[in-house]
Amino acid sequence: MNTKRTTELDRTIGARIALLRKAKRLSQTAVGDAIGVTFQQQQKYEKGATRIPPSRMHAIAELLEVSVSDLYGEQTSEGGNEVLGFLKVSGAAEMVQIYGSVSPEIRKGMLSALRAIASVAKIAETARAAAGSGAQRGETAIIAGAEA
Template structure:
């Protein structure tokens, strides 16, 4: 079954999925490990994380328990308290983003500045 285009996905489903992805990655948990823990396939976790499928309340509770966060944090009601915003979740959910940030954090300040300067010179897609 083909995925719904992003424009037809509900923004809440996409935001919840992005928070699941960000929390899972921050905890160093693979999609496979999360899927096994909550009785799903990794493909279903992928669909949740993209917002292509809605997460039922019971599965959201299981996912939150496994990731050791509150359901409200994954749903977004604790977003302000946790410092997690939809924009940040989207950015950090991009492939390689969290790994890039972790590597950046391990660099000396001078190299961080040089890297930011270099990235600023790269052309951005329109």
């Protein structure tokens, strides 16, 4: 077997590193500098184009505050997989980047708004479930309007 070829696992690990790096608001250059490689090499790691040596994988995990097992997708640390799971949701990585780019005062407002939206969505979901499949068209429109 040719050990120089990358595998799906290499691409998966690279994608996890990219998600965690973005969540920490770190650039590829910053990660590369911290582990002793160029940003181009870090980019190759994240794309799964180049295998990551164990010592570098350990350095990346420490920098991102997760275990090496978290990079492989194994459940060992408390927060790592929760973050990875969240960041796989469409738009989540962008949300994290936007959140990190604003002042603490704006963040408080964003959290309040997000909590309010989640509360309204939960109420609408409960109402939709209570209405059941026999809901009339007007009731469905009212529930849908509550989500907007």
